Amino acid sequence: MKSSNSRFNKCLYFSANALARKVEKLAAESWKKIHLAPSHAYLLMMVLEEPGAQPGAIAKEMQLTPSTITRLIEKLEEKKLVIRTTEGKIANVFATSKAKELYPKMKACLNDFSKKYGEILGADESIRMVQNINKLTDKLPG
Amino acid sequence: MKSSNSRFNKCLYFSANALARKVEKLAAESWKKIHLAPSHAYLLMMVLEEPGAQPGAIAKEMQLTPSTITRLIEKLEEKKLVIRTTEGKIANVFATSKAKELYPKMKACLNDFSKKYGEILGADESIRMVQNINKLTDKLPG
DNA sequence: TCATGTTATTTGTATATACAAATAAAACCT
């Protein structure tokens, strides 16, 4: 069933969720090569690029709640991809050397993914669409 | 943090998910009045408008998997809003009279929600955006 | 007709995410 044929096709709730689910799936395919879920991969990339990042800052940047970030970090710790140091109420997250070795492959996965949807949508079109979605998101409250 | 300032702002995965989360929250507010999660509400409306709908068809229209539909129906059954009849391998889902009584309020919630984001985004803009999102979704595989 | 394949649904299990409450540390008044 196409979104454009659904009885719900006029509703932003439905449309936004349907898009997110499809995109999630497409992204998961790209990241599968290195056995990471997209959200784990994004967090890890952030930590690689900003060593010692704090969970609260990560939450803001990823627009997820702090509790979700805690849970993601736990998973990445299990995989020995990050470590956490806690000093007072502040936690800092660092990528391990295992993660650092993975970094080039991660960039390749990211590339693969954006190429994949770039081909489907057209390069210009896809860049414009992402910008429009961001603009929309920024206007919504919260 | 604005989407447009995030290090991930160029990535469709990130953008689509951030949008969906915000919209979900906004929708949940509107549906809270009648104590329904948006996905439950959408399924229920479909069943109200199409009595006897089959889980498989509902899955297609809502672009969710059949197993997810089963789970949603279970919840709605607990709330006495739908009943399920099974004949052979075919199941049919019907709204109860309790659900039928709720229908006008549901339409009001839906209205409230679309008014809410219509005000935030502008009526034309929001309609155009939903169409663009649908078009994008339809182009993606799966 | 019956063996095999296909379809519809459900179940078992896993993941992502959130909210609210619990901790714990730091900052801030007076």
Add this chain to the structure above:
DNA sequence: AGGTTTTATTTGTATATACAAATAACATGA
């Protein structure tokens, strides 16, 4: 300094969703 408020993080619990396997019914071709 000592009490109060704010901030950062984690934990307990709940929801939405999916995939893969199980089940059950149906269809179909030899």
